[in-house]
Amino acid sequence: xxxxxxxxxxxxxxxxxxxxxxxxxxxxxxxxxxxxxxxxxxxxxxxxxxxxxxxxxxxxxxxxxxxxxxxxxxxxxxxxxxxxxxxxxxxxxxxxxxxxxxxxxxxxxxxxxxxxxxxxxxxxxxxxxxxxxxxxxxxxxxxxxxxx
Amino acid sequence: xxxxxxxxxxxxxxxxxxxxxxxxxxxxxxxxxxxxxxxxxxxxxxxxxxxxxxxxxxxxxxxxxxxxxxxxxxxxxxxxxxxxxxxxxxxxxx
Amino acid sequence: xxxxxxxxxxxxxxxxxxxxxxxxxxxxxxxxxxxxxxxxxxxxxxxxxxxxxxxxxxxxxxxxxxxxxxxxxxxxxxxxxxxxxxxxxxxxxxxxxxxxxxxxxxxxxxxxxxxxxxxxxxxxxxxxxxxxxxxxxxxxxxxxxxxxxxxxxxxxxxxxxxxxxxxxxxxxxxxxxxxxx
Amino acid sequence: xxxxxxxxxxxxxxxxxxxxxxxxxxxxxxxxxxxxxxxxxxxxxxxxxxxxxxxxxxxxxxxxxxxxxxxxxxxxxxxxxxxxxxxxxxxxxxxxxxxxxxxxxxxxxxxxxxxxxxxxxx
Numbered sequence: 086x087x088x089x090x091x092x093x094x095x096x097x098x099x100x101x102x103x104x105x106x107x108x109x110x111x112x113x114x115x116x117x118x119x120x121x122x123x124x125x126x127x128x129x130x131x132x133x134x135x136x137x138x139x140x141x142x143x144x145x146x147x148x149x150x151x152x153x154x155x156x157x158x159x160x161x162x163x164x165x166x167x168x169x170x171x172x173x174x175x176x177x178x179x180x181x182x183x184x185x186x187x188x189x190x191x192x193x194x195x196x197x198x199x200x201x202x203x204x205x206x207x208x209x210x211x212x213x214x215x216x217x218x219x220x221x222x223x224x225x226x227x228x229x230x231x232x233x
Numbered sequence: 234x235x236x237x238x239x240x241x242x243x244x245x246x247x248x249x250x251x252x253x254x255x256x257x258x259x260x261x262x263x264x265x266x267x268x269x270x271x272x273x274x275x276x277x278x279x280x281x282x283x284x285x286x287x288x289x290x291x292x293x294x295x296x297x298x299x300x301x302x303x304x305x306x307x308x309x310x311x312x313x314x315x316x317x318x319x320x321x322x323x324x325x326x327x
Numbered sequence: 328x329x330x331x332x333x334x335x336x337x338x339x340x341x342x343x344x345x346x347x348x349x350x351x352x353x354x355x356x357x358x359x360x361x362x363x364x365x366x367x368x369x370x371x372x373x374x375x376x377x378x379x380x381x382x383x384x385x386x387x388x389x390x391x392x393x394x395x396x397x398x399x400x401x402x403x404x405x406x407x408x409x410x411x412x413x414x415x416x417x418x419x420x421x422x423x424x425x426x427x428x429x430x431x432x433x434x435x436x437x438x439x440x441x442x443x444x445x446x447x448x449x450x451x452x453x454x455x456x457x458x459x460x461x462x463x464x465x466x467x468x469x470x471x472x473x474x475x476x477x478x479x480x481x482x483x484x485x486x487x488x489x490x491x492x493x494x495x496x497x498x499x500x501x502x503x504x505x506x507x508x
Numbered sequence: 509x510x511x512x513x514x515x516x517x518x519x520x521x522x523x524x525x526x527x528x529x530x531x532x533x534x535x536x537x538x539x540x541x542x543x544x545x546x547x548x549x550x551x552x553x554x555x556x557x558x559x560x561x562x563x564x565x566x567x568x569x570x571x572x573x574x575x576x577x578x579x580x581x582x583x584x585x586x587x588x589x590x591x592x593x594x595x596x597x598x599x600x601x602x603x604x605x606x607x608x609x610x611x612x613x614x615x616x617x618x619x620x621x622x623x624x625x626x627x628x629x630x
Contacts, residue, residue, distance in 0.1 A: 092235075095235060096235055099235055099236075099238060099239045100238070102239065102242075103238060103239055103241075103242030103243075104242075106242055106243060106245075106246040106273070106276075107242055107245055107246055107249075109246065109269070110245065110246035110247075110249035110250055110269070111249060113249060113250060113253045113265070113266060113269060114249055114252060114253055119259060119261045119262055119265070122253075122262060122265055123265055126250075126265060126266075126269050127265075130269055130272050133246075134272055134275070134276055137239055137243075137276055137279075137280070138276070138279060140235075140239070141279055141280070141283060141288075144235075144283060145283075145288065150282075150288045150289070150291060153291035153292065153294075153295065154279065154291060156295055157275065157279065157291065157294055157295055157298060160295060160298040160299070161272070161275075161298065164298060164301070164302040165268075165272070167302070168268050168301075168302055168305045168306075169265075169268075171305065171306065171309050172261055172264055172265055172268070172305070172309065175261070175309045175312050176259075176261045179261075179312060247333065248333060251333050251336060251337060251356070254337070254340070254352070254353065254356055255336065255337070255340045255353075257349075260346070260348050260349060260352070263349055263352045263353070264352060267352050267355060267356050270356050270359060270360075271359055274359045274360070274362075274363050277363060278363065278366060281366065281367060285570070287570055287571070287575075289573075290366065290371045290571075292375075293366065293371055293374055293375050293378070296375060296378060296379065297359065297362075297378055297382075300378055300379065300382050300383045301359075301382075303383055303387075304355045304382055304383065304386050307386055307387050307390055308348070308351070308352060308386070308390065311390045311393070311394060312348075332524075334524065334528065335524055335527050335528065338527070338528050338531040338532075338551060339531070341531070341535070341547060341548075341551060342531050342534060342535055347541070347543055347544065350543075350544065350547055351547075354547055354550065357551070357554070358554075361554050361557075361558065364558065364561075365557075365558075365561055368521075368561045368562055368564075368565045368582070369564075369565055369566075369569060369570060369571045369572070369581075369582035370561050370564070370565075370571065370582065370586075370587045370590075371571050371573075372587055372591060373557070373561060373587050373590050373591055373594070376591055376594050376595070377554075377557070377594055380594055380595070380597075380598045381550070381554070384598055385550065385598060385601060388601065388602060388605050389543065389546075389547075389605070391605075392543060392605045392608055392609055393543065395609050395612060396543070396608065396609070396612045396618050397617075397618070407538045410534055410537035410538035411534065411538070413533070413537060414530045414531075414533050414534040414537065415530070417530060417533060418526055418527070418529075418530035421526045421529070421530075422523060422526055425519050425522040425523065425526065426519070428519065428522060430518035430519075431517075431518050431519065431520070431521050431522070431562060431565070431567075432565050432566060432567035433566075433567070434566045434567075434569075434580065436563075438563050438564065438583055438586075439566065439583050442585055443564075443583040443584060443585050446584055446585065447572065447574075447581055447584065450574065451574055457573055457574040457575065458572070458573045458574075459572040459573065459574065459581070459584040460572055460573075460584045460587045460588055460591070463584055463585070463588045464588050464591060464592075468588065471592060472592070475592050475595055475596060478595075478596050478599050479595065479596075479599050481599075482599035482600070482602050482603050483599075483602075485603045485606065486602050486603055486605075486606040489603075489606040489607060489609070489610045490606060490609065490610075
């Protein structure tokens with residue numbers, strides 16, 4: 086009975102982890118620029134690795150292997166965000182601009198807002214929804230870069 | 234079976250990350266993808282230990298994790314303080 | 328098999344790319360992948376060493392050298408037909424040679440029947456070390472390992488001498504250039 | 509086509525290692541950049557390592573660390589040889605990179621053709 090429960094938990098965790106990993110990898114290929122790729126892969130990678138390693142901990146039981154796996158989870162939790170953050174800062178400091186800006190550093194969003202306004206004049210409701218759906222994380226990063 | 238599923242998922246992620254490493258237009262794309270490849274390799278090491286029934290090589294996984302971040306930081310430090318870092322304006326002071 | 332295919336793809340990338348940064352990053356990726364292949368081929372010690380050396384030390388050394396030199400590779404001036412021809416002929420000859428090799432992973436090939444079983448059976452009674460690779464490396468072949476240490480020492484001396492020699496003439500050159508006018 | 513499949517399965521490791529070896533050879537012969545040549549040498553080395561390690565593997569075996577309940581172990585001798593070779597390889601790489609730095613100090617470039625031109629002028 087206990088084995089069955091542990092197996093079920095491991096299955097769920099492994100499926101969740103695999104889902105996150107594959108989605109992160111697809112995002113790595115589909116996203117347009119460095120920062121969105123970072124966001125796609127960094128977050129989901131940590132989640133997926135954590136889930137899979139947690140499932141392995143459940144499978145290992147109370148052994149030395151489980152302790153090593155917990156160390157691995159801790160390493161993931163500490164190093165992955167640090168690496169992501171470092172890559173972002175280095176990219177900004179070298180001069181890679183997010184996709185929301187054009188080559189001269191002007192905000193490209195103004196153009197899109199004009200387009201949006203034109204669309205809103207034509208069809209009010211769905212365009213307004215779409216406007217609210219803009220990526221907040223990307224906008225925040227863009228704001229920092231413009232301050233610099 | 235469970236481990237085989239996880240291993241296949243990790244391999245798919247690995248292949249996609251390799252695509253990004255080869256295609257990435259900037260160095261940072263390659264770096265992000267290299268970091269992801271390192272993570273996937275660690276997971277693969279862990280899963281492979283369980284798959285073959287001798288899960289004793291997790292030390293290697295820990296070593297890979299540390300080396301992964303060391304490699305990323307080495308490249309980043311070179312990029313920021315080497316000859317390319319000069320083009321990005323002023324450096325942060327911390 | 329999948330890993331090996333990915334390895335070949337990364338090798339093609341190393342051949343094609345001209346930005347040396349990207350080559351160094353790909354080198355680190357290549358090293359990770361081949362270390363995993365070693366692990367899958369039942370060689371955990373080799374995997375550990377290869378990852379530490381290839382992804383750690385080699386990457387950092389390459390980056391240091393790139394810092395001292397330039398980072399882009401120039402285009403070759405003449406078309407590269409002859410090297411391609413040489414490589415293709417070599418590869419074809421080697422592949423013809425592999426057809427006579429014993430199939431992968433069989434237990435009764437000559438590799439597995441002469442010395443290996445002796446070490447595997449005698450390691451515990453002789454040295455008491457369960458890791459046969461460690462016992463062979465440190466006990467049966469200790470002199471070999473000593474020679475390896477000598478090699479590393481010589482390499483370190485060589486690098487130090489090279490860099491020392493590299494610094495002094497430039498300083499003299501600047502001094503003479505300053506004295507000249 | 510069909511009869512090539514057992515060959516593919518039995519020799520896939522060998523063929524990939526030969527492919528990597530040819531890649532390394534091509535880089536060393538064709539590319540003029542010294543750092544790229546060293547990377548090519550490293551690729552060549554790893555190809556040889558892969559060949560040795562795949563010779564030592566037994567299907568169904570485990571790593572050569574003696575434990576209860578396992579009968580087939582991989583051959584430890586290639587592993588030992590390759591450990592030594594890896595360390596010697598990194599020593600060689602270090603000396604080569606030192607030479608590259610020295611060449612860059614002396615000639616101002618690390619491209620082979622420019623160095624040759626420089627040598628012909630003098």
